[in-house]
Amino acid sequence: MSDTLLTPVHDADGEPFWEYAARGELRVQACADCSELRFPPRPCCPHCQSFDSAWRPMSGQGRIWSYVVPHPPLLPAYAARAPYNVILVELTEAPRIRLVGNLVTDPDAPLDSVPPDQVRIGARVRAVFGSDGLPRWVLERP
Template sequence: MLLPVIDEDGAPFWEYARQGELRVQACADCGRRRFPPRPCCPYCRSFGSRWERMSGRGRIWSYVVAHPPLLPDYAEQAPYNVIVVELAEEATPEGGRIRLVGNLVARADARLDSVDSARLRIGAAVKVAFPDPAAADGVVVPRWLLERP
């Protein structure tokens, strides 16, 4: 599996994921949430930030099904889904919502091809799941489960 590149701004996201928590960065001054993490608030230009715990619930906003040819680390699991999840938390005052990219799987430690692509639906309710850190080379990538399997 390819591991994410962890930079200074995003390091807390990955540390919280390793602990089984989904958190996103928020401005310490204006309170607006932002993802991906970055050093400066795009709304008020503050450099202050905090990390807010999310419910871990959302809806599939979009998806694709990847087919070969792919990177070798993923080819043996193809075809598999890649979904965009819009988190359930309240929208920002500008109407924006936090969206994360991941995979819909049958259980947290399942292969990427563990959910039949025919089951994918825009708007389907999902919840976050975290694989065991010991089996994830130390970096835990959040995955998604259908709320109603």
């Protein structure tokens, strides 16, 4: 096992997501024909089978749908950061879309910046983007 932190896997379908994130924008793939939002990105709409898509801007607002605090961390590189949270966020504009991330105090804060006992299902959060371009989440009202 490596001591390297996990990094996103970039593929042709998801590359626009990461390009927008690097600019501080949260966007989700939408079918250009039926307007259905989808995540993770894929080449074909699962609703109408269209191959035409667009990237729709999201407000970045959502709520914590679920979370976990890994015990122990699965990778050695994360051991020094434990305990830390991994949250699943339901987007306000698209409740069927849920994004995985970390709840932090500010965009470049460490993964353990929010104590696990302060994470609550249903808490309102908004997306922020660290200097590495990764989306993270902060509480709307800390």
